[in-house]
Amino acid sequence: MKRQGIAEALRDGIAEEMARDHRVFCIGEDIGVPGGWGGAFTVTLGLSAKFPGRIIDTPIAELGFTGIAVGAAMMGMRPIADMQYGDFLFLASDQLINNAAKMRYMSGGKTSVPMVMRAPIGATGRGSQHAQSMERYFTGVPGLKVIAPSNAYDAKGMLKAAVRDDNPVIIFEHKLLYGSKGARAESGAVDATSDIPDGDYTVPLDKAAVRREGSQVTILAWLLMLHYGLSAAGTLAQQGIDAEVIDVRSLSPIDYDTIGASIRKTGRAVIVEEGPKTGGVSAELAAGIMERFGESLLAPVVRVASPDVPVPFSPILENAYRPDASRIIEAVRSLVQ
Amino acid sequence: MKRQGIAEALRDGIAEEMARDHRVFCIGEDIGVPGGWGGAFTVTLGLSAKFPGRIIDTPIAELGFTGIAVGAAMMGMRPIADMQYGDFLFLASDQLINNAAKMRYMSGGKTSVPMVMRAPIGATGRGSQHAQSMERYFTGVPGLKVIAPSNAYDAKGMLKAAVRDDNPVIIFEHKLLYGSKGARAESGAVDATSDIPDGDYTVPLDKAAVRREGSQVTILAWLLMLHYGLSAAGTLAQQGIDAEVIDVRSLSPIDYDTIGASIRKTGRAVIVEEGPKTGGVSAELAAGIMERFGESLLAPVVRVASPDVPVPFSPILENAYRPDASRIIEAVRSLVQ
Amino acid sequence: MAQQITHIIENPPEPAIPAVYGDKSFLLGLYERMVLIREFEERVKFLFLEGAMPGTIHQCQGQEATAVGVCAALKPDDYITSTFRGHGHALAKGLSAQELLDELFGAVTGCCKGKGGSMHVGNFEKGMVPGIAIVAGGIPLAAGMALAFKMQKTAQVVACFFGDGAVAEGAFHEGVNMAAIWNLPVIFVCENNLYGASTRIDKVMKNPSVSDRAASYGFPGETVDGNDVIAVCEAAQRATDACRNGRGPVLLELLTYRRTGHSRRDPCHYQQKDEREAWFARDPIDRFARRLLERGKVSHDDIDVIKARVDHHLTVAVENAKRAPQPAPADIETDVFA
Amino acid sequence: MAQQITHIIENPPEPAIPAVYGDKSFLLGLYERMVLIREFEERVKFLFLEGAMPGTIHQCQGQEATAVGVCAALKPDDYITSTFRGHGHALAKGLSAQELLDELFGAVTGCCKGKGGSMHVGNFEKGMVPGIAIVAGGIPLAAGMALAFKMQKTAQVVACFFGDGAVAEGAFHEGVNMAAIWNLPVIFVCENNLYGASTRIDKVMKNPSVSDRAASYGFPGETVDGNDVIAVCEAAQRATDACRNGRGPVLLELLTYRRTGHSRRDPCHYQQKDEREAWFARDPIDRFARRLLERGKVSHDDIDVIKARVDHHLTVAVENAKRAPQPAPADIETDVFA
Numbered sequence A, B: 001m002k003r004q005g006i007a008e009a010l011r012d013g014i015a016e017e018m019a020r021d022h023r024v025f026c027i028g029e030d031i032g033v034p035g036g037w038g039g040a041f042t043v044t045l046g047l048s049a050k051f052p053g054r055i056i057d058t059p060i061a062e063l064g065f066t067g068i069a070v071g072a073a074m075m076g077m078r079p080i081a082d083m084q085y086g087d088f089l090f091l092a093s094d095q096l097i098n099n100a101a102k103m104r105y106m107s108g109g110k111t112s113v114p115m116v117m118r119a120p121i122g123a124t125g126r127g128s129q130h131a132q133s134m135e136r137y138f139t140g141v142p143g144l145k146v147i148a149p150s151n152a153y154d155a156k157g158m159l160k161a162a163v164r165d166d167n168p169v170i171i172f173e174h175k176l177l178y179g180s181k182g183a184r185a186e187s188g189a190v191d192a193t194s195d196i197p198d199g200d201y202t203v204p205l206d207k208a209a210v211r212r213e214g215s216q217v218t219i220l221a222w223l224l225m226l227h228y229g230l231s232a233a234g235t236l237a238q239q240g241i242d243a244e245v246i247d248v249r250s251l252s253p254i255d256y257d258t259i260g261a262s263i264r265k266t267g268r269a270v271i272v273e274e275g276p277k278t279g280g281v282s283a284e285l286a287a288g289i290m291e292r293f294g295e296s297l298l299a300p301v302v303r304v305a306s307p308d309v310p311v312p313f314s315p316i317l318e319n320a321y322r323p324d325a326s327r328i329i330e331a332v333r334s335l336v337q
Numbered sequence C, D: 001m002a003q004q005i006t007h008i009i010e011n012p013p014e015p016a017i018p019a020v021y022g023d024k025s026f027l028l029g030l031y032e033r034m035v036l037i038r039e040f041e042e043r044v045k046f047l048f049l050e051g052a053m054p055g056t057i058h059q060c061q062g063q064e065a066t067a068v069g070v071c072a073a074l075k076p077d078d079y080i081t082s083t084f085r086g087h088g089h090a091l092a093k094g095l096s097a098q099e100l101l102d103e104l105f106g107a108v109t110g111c112c113k114g115k116g117g118s119m120h121v122g123n124f125e126k127g128m129v130p131g132i133a134i135v136a137g138g139i140p141l142a143a144g145m146a147l148a149f150k151m152q153k154t155a156q157v158v159a160c161f162f163g164d165g166a167v168a169e170g171a172f173h174e175g176v177n178m179a180a181i182w183n184l185p186v187i188f189v190c191e192n193n194l195y196g197a198s199t200r201i202d203k204v205m206k207n208p209s210v211s212d213r214a215a216s217y218g219f220p221g222e223t224v225d226g227n228d229v230i231a232v233c234e235a236a237q238r239a240t241d242a243c244r245n246g247r248g249p250v251l252l253e254l255l256t257y258r259r260t261g262h263s264r265r266d267p268c269h270y271q272q273k274d275e276r277e278a279w280f281a282r283d284p285i286d287r288f289a290r291r292l293l294e295r296g297k298v299s300h301d302d303i304d305v306i307k308a309r310v311d312h313h314l315t316v317a318v319e320n321a322k323r324a325p326q327p328a329p330a331d332i333e334t335d336v337f338a
Ligand SMILES: Cc1ncc(C[n+]2csc(CCOP(=O)(O)OP(=O)(O)O)c2C)c(N)n1
Pocket: B029, B060, B062, B084, B088, B091, C084, C085, C133, C134, C135, C136, C162, C163, C164, C165, C166, C167, C191, C193, C195, C196, C197, C258, C262
């Protein structure tokens, strides 16, 4: 058992999978250069020395290296691709959506594309083009799985499960959750460390997790927003409001069983999402909840999200962009009262 | 006044805008080649002879020509870009979302990107990669407008309004609506002709249209599904169910005023969408309706959409993929009864 | 540009057949494969125009030598990637006319169970990835497959077919560059038929040589008469040898011509009459037949037997395909996830 | 590769200054602009490390001659596009240190009202598009701007700055190809500083010459000593002339070196010591100062005056920026739509 942050836990998870299965390799920009950083967020630091030839540094060519991962996966390899910033996924989405996600179907089930795409997201002082929440663009793409772990235990376990899964999986990581200490920690970073068991373990790709039990309202969130949701729930408890908090975690498919059990109990849902409100993953969650558990709802589902604007640079504006605990509290209070 | 299909009406609309404003030009693949087709669906046929040098045939390079349109728009031109099939938008979405949509914001309001992107969508016997409904990937992108006209009158009027708008606008066109007659008509094409006035007119980019008044349930749809929705409403009327049908038409922004007025009257909504159910535009519509008009809803909003699979080729499967009038009728009946 | 390419192909003397290809059955095999492709496409065209066949089609009449020549240099466990225009590649790589026709009719017995259709024919067991209908989308894919072969230390190679139009795509640029820097065993096969849809390549490339591009990425490229099946086969053989010896990739530019519309019902009005005629006179099948006959390799009877065999084979296949079992609507939900 | 580039830059004799550039105030202007960029970046680095400045930064110490040399050849109504590493380009194109610093502090008085930040500095009125932080994303954009100039029949040109790393991107390939086939007035300025982030270019290009690429697209390219501001200016002048005469585009590969980390807190351990030293010895500002002094153009006093003026200017600007008005949270909703 050891205490680790997400970056370290992912690093160990990748190393363990590479040691376990010689088909696993990593591909991306600046992930294995000697003297470099091990990717933009140190996740693959040191792995190129440990696994020579299996940490492949690419040119800056996202469409290309994603297609290469797809092709290698079809031929029996298990690539873990690294997108430096989630925003660049737009350059690669043709390969992800038109090829990786459809290949099995188009071939009549004759192949599979067991690849993992890792992509950091979140607004972190870098302006509009290194900041987007990209989950919405991949949730619901048939043939693709999408996960978004909020702590180190899940990050490692889900990454390992993703590597072992026979389908393409995108794992979204939040820049403010990689680690809250050390020279490369981001300002505003949140502690997402976990106790990591020594042995091998995986976390399923299709299960939400109840992080806090409560009876009056269900707060649904993932990545950074889960932490804010928990903090909001703590404050709300002091104010006499008992909130259940669910880490949605698996965005495609969505675990409506876990979510439904909670909604049936609380009758109220607040979904928290970083990213513009219109057309986000929360829209699917809200619609899906209403469809499935509409009769249990005591009030319309509420979405707390960013305004419908690009991500601004100025810290004042960025803070106004990203939902925070106080906005969650406000939404819950007006829903419950 | 003349009767025209969507392809003709768009062609006239483009020609009129080009005649009116010398800044307007068209750019795309195979749109102006002498002896060619005027784009994959004849929309620009004949225009290169009429407007020499202003119908620009590009190499097959979607990211590039989209970026070129963005750059030209910033410098005061009014490009109309042509994406042969909507599915290829994935190749261009970096330029559309990271540049076109954000440029004004990033610059602090100092520029605008008055470009139009035209893109045909819809499942039409071409298999998985020439078939997707792409609206979901652009609805809600801040800085971008998205429209989806279902008849020739709207297509022309909204195209013209889009050309005159100072923001980037994507116009989705449905392959089965371009024209239901003539050598190039698609199998399964639907009559979307309109009486087109002789003079200049525009149709606003942010207004839904009530296509059929009714009292018991609101059917919301756009493009091909609007036609199926109307046909379903006709049958339902014979069965004693009085459905209102709204052509959503403007997908970003969504006209919640028109929609809200209808929901307040009927208390029930069925949204019809071609494309996988999970994460579609219907999710936003359902969530948005619940949020705004939840107290008027007599029942949860229902979504009728395609299953969560890529588009299959086989006609039998393709027909099972695309929602049709009978599925809409079924959904409405079970909602109303 | 127009000049240059016309020049290359004008009145080439039909050379003797190299000794290594002296085996008559091998040569007739090449010939039969080309005839099969041509006749397959003609039947499909008819079925399509007749209204019997759903969807859309992109056909390859006139380009048979590129598919057959390249695939003749491949081993069964080598792979190809293809495009929206993949019928010829499929037949050349050993897919059966039956599994293709069944696919085109949307039947469950089709090579993709009817889920792929004309633009996505393929069969992994026979070394063909379903066609990628996104222009140039198969190029990074092929590089990735070659990367797998290299990491797995197999001797396999992948031949990646694409058109002249694909050269302008970013995916081409990114894919070939990575293949070059990592010396991957992939043969980039550009079927340069002078047109990308309706657009002639001189409109979209200022430097008209596709094979020249290879040098800018630091690997070898070669322009070959793509209507000479032997020349194609030889070039492909050299390329596969290079790849198997760790000297890949190679770019082959095969000059050829599309005798038919880009897709269904395209009357090809953008092709100039004289250009069409010049190229029609250089039909790869007629030329190869003449060469075989002139060089004394085969008799008219051999040719006739092949034609009859192919005809019969296809007649049966079409009949079967028309009656092949269609999927049930519920099949729509299968094959999404592994 | 390493060799080749080292060779090009080793011990170049500092040549006489061409007569056309003989004007002392012009030369001192170039010098002052370079010093301004260097000192600006040093202040920003300090402010950043001190924790006073939010966000992230990508700095250009060592690359001042490319920005200043190119922009000196441009007219005020010509445009540039830039990248995440845009401070130098901005100052070279005439943006004020004040509007930049204000932007970096997120103030409403910044050139982008605080909405852009370090990676997106720009000002349309001064001919600079906000930096495009998507590598190579500015290349098609610049081609489109040039297309507009051509269609509008203005004499404007656009200089498009990007790094060696951008050459591998599909956007480069697609953008330069269209500029080539349409003869657009755009100068593609590749600041080849040998690294894309931590990746040395010999790892990602097998043929190491960036300027060679131009030929494969059918237009002229040239490699220039990017640490010689005069050489850069001359090459840019030739290129703008070509563009204004309808003979664009032109690709300029400017060999230079980044003296600083890729972004904040990067210790640059991937740069070899001897390589760093060799390039540090060829610092563009030191070299130009030496050349000006040796060739008798200017005095030590001139140099000192400039240093003092720049220092003072920046001290004031930093003080102002620290007190510049911050946006109100409600400003978040403005500037989305026109
Ligand atoms: C990314 C993309 N853009 C455009 C198309 C539409 N399209 C299909 S085939 C084609 C022309 C392809 O030309 P080429 O690569 O030369 O192949 P050929 O048709 O000559 O075999 C085009 C533009 C496409 N399928 N994919």
